Amino acid sequence: MRSGTTRACLVACLTGLGTLMQVIPAGAQQGPVPLFLQNRNNDTSTATDGNGANGNGANQQGLGGGASNGAGSQNIPQGPNGVFGWGGGAASNGDENYPTNPDAVQTLELNAVDAESVGILDRNSGGLGVDMWSGTTRDTAARLIDALPDQPGSRAIRNLERRLLLSIAAAPADHKDISLLSHRVAKLQSMGAYGDVAKLINATAHNKPSADLAEAQVNALLVTGQLDEACSAIEGYGTQFDTPFWLKAAVYCQLRAKNTSSATFTTDLIREVEGENDKLFFALNKAIRTGSNVSPDLLVNLRPLDVAMLELTKQGLPAGKLQNADAPTLIAFVKSANTASDLKLEAARLAEQRGFITIDDLAGAYMAVTFTSDELANVLDDASEETPAREYAKLYQAAAKSEVPAARAEILAHIYENARSNGDYGQIARLCAPLLEDIPINNDFAWFAADALAAAIYSNDLERAGGWLAQAKSSANNGNSIESRLIVLYPALVLAGLEDTGAADNERSAATGIAPVATFGLGGANTTGAQAPATSQAQARHRARMDEWAELQTARNDQVEARDDAELVYSLFAAFGVEVPEKFWDSLLTQPYVVSSAVPNAGVVHKLAQAAATGQRAMAASLVAISNGTLDSDMRNAVSLGQAVGALRAVGLENDARRIAVETILESGL
Template identity: 45%
Template sequence: MTLRSRLLMQTCVLAMMTGTGLGSAPASAQNSAPVPLFLKQEAEQDAERQVAPSPTNPGATSAPRSGGFGNTSSGTTETDTFPSDPNAVQSLSLGAVDAEAVGTIDQSRGGLGTDMWNGTTRRSAAQLISELPATPATHAARDLQKRMLLSAAALPQGSADISLLEARVAKLIEMGALDDAIELVRSAPQGSRGSMLAQAEVNALLIGSRIDAACDAIEGYGASYEELFWLKAAAMCAFYANDPTSAAFTVDLVREMGGESDATFFGLVSAIRSGSTADADLLNDLRPIDLALLAIAKQSIPTSQLETDNPAAIIGITTADATATDVRLEAARKAENLGLISPEKLADVYQSVNFEPAALESVLDDASEGIQARQYAKLYQAAAQSDVAAARAEILAALFEAADFEGDFMQAARLAAPLMTDIPVNGDFSWFAVPALRASIAANSFERAENWLQVAKSSANASNDISSRLSLLYPVLAISGLEETGAVRRTAMASDGNSSQSFGSDPQSGPTQNFGLGGAVVPGAPTSSGGMASATVMPNSASAEDVQSASDRAAALARHRARMVEWQEMQAARGDQAAARRYSELIFNLFEGFGIEVPNTLWDSILTAPYAEERMTTSSAVSHQLNAAAAARQKAKTAALAIQAQQVAAVDNADPKVLSDTVTSLLVIGQENDARRLATELLMSFNQ
């Protein structure tokens, strides 16, 4: 007897017992060949559905490995060519609609363009997606990764058994982009959603502690699929609805259908029934359904999960009702730093803490809280409640100082960004100008940063230290484009001689729309770029049309050289010369990536033994493929490999040349805003 038959029998029995009717399954539910999600799936499901599991990465897609990031597999070469110019005349097949090509953003909202998979096979694309990091080393890389996964784009033909949509959704869930994952699933035509996409939607809801919505989805999907996942999910919903009869019947079916080996599931079921605590040994590798069962058992997620790399558990600790306040604070702090939750969610967690009104009023005079995240929450609440701009600025300055000491400045800047908008940008706040400038840059508020920079410059004099603080910050100002350096900007150019357009990283505001494509681009159709992309150089100015004169550029270059010499003198006075050298190397390499001059004397200043050093770097295969993909203007492949390459940024001995190559590759494919954000974040995150 099949699982579906048993479910129908169960429903009929329960209907007779309770007097309820039998509901019909939605017509939209269909089966399709799945790509395994990142989440731990039941062993029986893996055995049935994995086509070619990898011994080293069982959670990856079912696409066979090619041994690297190449475009061939099993001795067969697939050649899929897509126009690199979205405005070019294209030859399209108006056959079947490809549901896999759907997305929730287009190029005007930060997407990488309909041609982003140009030159990449479907099998290679699946591998690139599945191997993207769950927690990119920088928020700039995370933003790029999320937009790549959400972009509507034409897909390579061939290998139709590989579902890139399922791989995209799975990766979004793995990186904590739960709402985006749900939206992407629901953007697909209903008739094209298979069991894996349905499971992904349910898992995303469960991770976010939205059990009511998850059970609604389970009720709609469950009777249409055969996997044990749906039976366990039905049991969980029965427990949640306080329906012990239905729960017991369904749990018995799970056992009868061969699910007795799932010790975690049955251990949590036993805890719910007895009102006891589940064995901690069963809670080491928590799945979304386990998080829901723990919530039903009113048992908190073990705090040891904070030290794991399980994004679902970290998010679960942040959102679960049973989590102790101080644990929730530290979990939210970690989750936001990893990009698993938004700054807005972190603000909600901080606002949920109860502080005495007197403690908030005297926040600048009281002793620091014992838990760092609690201190941040206290300062944040005090700043949010202050209606006096000067008082709010003082509190935010204290928040930035405390966070800077702990290495959390970037997070504090993202958290405080909405509060900064009510502080006037004028000379009355000159004392706050430099912290506000740094925070605005960190929060990607560059227009506001430019205004604070002007306030700081006009307020600098011999009686304050603003000038020296701006000198220390100069490399960040140069990289972010807030200071003219006399540099030239590289712009990728198509073979027709027209420079490509750089699209910003910020999705424009407006109503959410879903985008899909009809048909697929015919292989061999004319493209505007054939292989190596040519390049041109343009003055580094506010717009490509505003060409600087030679004299203006020369003056800017002279100022840049003087500022860099001044900056280097300050670095030479630092106590930790090893750290100063590492920071200098990072800056000089990033400067060269952007075409900003580094005087030879500055390179000479760090030319000291030992000349051979141990560095954390990427494999030569990644470096080669990154450069090749950028030269061929393969946007998605370049973005994926750039994200992989910048993963070394999180370690102390990262190779700065790798980080420079990452930035350069993004510039070549026209993602200048991404390149600047990534480089700026690298500099501001450096432990000086």
């Protein structure tokens, strides 16, 4: 060990201080094995997915030098190109210098900290692992990051993108002139994930940020309402950078502090540098000083600084700007004290759908609306409100304030039904998940079991979903519709892992958390290797349920849509090793034989298969998002989606695969 960086790292680790980070060497490809230092006080509150390290005791590094496999034997952690020992280097013949087990403790001679590898998520908190870019060049990684969809149509894909961008990961060693950190920050800004932008840049606080990162940090602080912190950063960075942005930002802080003389001086400097080309800045500047309003025609494509200055004018955003608002503008609608109540509600509904605010932010907005006690008491009898968001707010408040479980269940059933009609079902399931937890699972609520089951699956509360499934099955009879609803939900139940289909491979994968090796065919991913005998009773039940589900599809009025849904279900089943009897594939062997909707190009298909075969997690995750994240669920190509979830399973991202599949099925109305 050497002094300087070494001592700082050791202090951080021993005291638990500082941002969660891991130290990555910035040196050449050949050399000492990396030591990934972890904060022992890991804050896992940022985890949004269960793809952390296995809890089964496998591959845990022991002090004796090997990794315990949970059965008393000792094994040396091994990467794809070499074996990593406790005290030495790597026997490697390729570009891979990082262990495939990101939790293994390794030794190295510390070099300079590589800021390109910084992140806020390790494997325990949802990250994809320090070796996630293994086998990928930095140029390719940058292009993949840039190509990620800004607004994924799937919440699960957005979550996967976010974690990919925030993961602590060794950057590829080539093309050192390319800053992956800058590309990651730019993509997070495009996604409207400004809170994450601030956290990621804060994680690089030990380094002097570049001009673009410093500007991104200030923008994130402005959008998220951390105005004191923003002005402190503006004051600090303003001495380092001299672009017009910093002068304009200084004007904002001076006006906010009511220091008009300094604001006037700085504004004059801006005129000298670039004239008055920035019409919106000067209009906002004038409005703040005089108490006037800015022309609505200028309030388009607002930048974070524009949003902050607009708040000082006490002028609200025009309602007509809401539907097509970009992330900063839509967040401004939600957070501004000058936004009318109903407009703020609708903005919050849209902002949460697009991932710009959290579900807790939405709940806060809905609870902030004032309704009379009579309105809440008669919520199921009164006429609907003028906007969906106001109706949701009233129903949500009534359910939250109800102390009678039966009354709460009735209100939840009503809000779920409204949400299905409006296309907001996923959002409402997430919103009401805490309220659903207080409904007891017993015979008194048999009538509510199917509704509760679907909502629990969507909100990823699979333990509660299992309870509601058991209740629904025990309550189904000829006098109610529970059985038919369970048949409709069967694909989602299978993909969520709530039904035993007799697929030995599926059971083994669920038990171990390790996905099988997959190859790609027409129906998606096909597992290979030795298979244990299927459970005959479970397999028989599965086949019978498939028959019942297919009968319901045959009875649908829209047979084109029914066929599309069948393709989707069969492809996803195949990707998870769930049996699809051959007769169902035969039923699809009719016109049209060729479809072309949402088919990725040959390069994407090839590289996705390659990533799955070689365990390249970041490559696989990126290509899945690129090829399937830009379309609504009813427009996705069944074969492409099957290949996508199969690839995720192959690289160990089983939970992501399941969430994408389940969300797609539920949002398709199946």
